Amino acid sequence: MLRPKSRVSAVTPKIILLLLSYLFLVSAAIFGLVGSYRVDVLRTDLAKANAARDAAEHRETEFKTREAAVAGAEAKIAEAENKATKAQTELLTLQNEKAELESKLDASRNEIAALQKRVGEAGPAASPSQNPDAVSKPKQQPITSGPSVEIAQGPAEEATPPPPPQPKRRKTAPRKAPEAASTPEITSYSSAKALATFTPLPRYPARERSDSVTGIGVCILSVDPASGRVSAASMEQSTGDSTLDKSAVNAFRKWRFKPGTVSKVRIPIEFSMPGASH
Structure with missing residues (x-):
């Protein structure tokens, strides 16, 4: 009767060791699955983070491009305003010069009209007796080509x-x-x-x-x-x-x-x- 007990006592530690080993393997497998799942989640989060970063960089680039375009447009508008101001100044100057020239032209016309009137008044006043040659001889025309x-x-x-x-x-x-x-x-x-x-x-x-x-x-x-x-x-x-x-x-x-x-x-x-x- 003593021998069977020794056999049972000898087998029991082995079974316990096998069970413990199995438990460790199962635990390791569970931890491995959980770790792989976490790795996948982390990879997904990393990909999303990279995509968000790329989108942010793209938006930042577009924003900078738009800022540059707006700055260029503002510079062109300022240049156009400067040109318009210069053109208005030149136009005012030309208008003033035109007014001065017109006033001078009117003054010259008035002087010419006054001179012509004096010459016209002096022409009939000259009698033939004062200039007998004008009656006896016709006015000689200059020889032209x-x-x-x-x-x-x-x-x-x-x-x-x-x-x-x-x-x-x-x-x-x-x-x-x-x-x-x-x-x-x-x-x-x-x-x-x-x-x-x-x-x-x-x-x-x-x-x-x-x-x-x-x-x-x-x-x-x-x-x-x-x-x-x-x-x-x-x-x-x-x-x-x-x-x-x-x-x-x-x-x-x-x-x-x-x-x-x-x-x-x-x-x-x-x-x-x-x-x-x-």
Whole structure:
């Protein structure tokens, strides 16, 4: 009976050791599983943290980029404002200069008008007895290199030139000039030129210029006193060529005078060529 007890007593410690070993293994396995789970959780948290950090860095980069863009836009706006201020300053300066130039121009025009008025008043005052050469001899025109269209200083019928060599003329019958209205309101050119504001000269027609057709005539202008515009123009004395008459009338219709100054004006006109005299 003693032997079986010794066997049981000998087996029991081994079983206990096996059980303890099994428990340790199970505990180790449990701790291993828990540790691996924690590692996975930590890895997940680390990945999330890295993603959050990357997102924050990206946002910070975008914010800095936007700040740089805003700063650039503000700099451009400031530069544009400076340019606008400079442009306004230059515009004000130009406006002041323009006003000064306009005032000087007005003063010059007034001086020219005053001088022309004095010359016009002095022209009719000179009598033929004071200057007999002006009656006996026509005013000599300067020799130019081409044809000229000039407004004579006196009526064409007063000039008595010496017999010149006859220039080549087109064979056209002189147009009969209309009868001039003999009214005391007709103003001479020497008196009216100071009151004129726009005085284009007649054009010398090309065909008449090439054919050396010349002529002297007198044109009568009817002026609207309210506006100073020429309402009608006609040849009181024909130049002897209808084309020259038409050119003179068309030019004189464009003349302008100061309102309320003249109602009728007599203007002598001369179409001349080098070497030809009238």
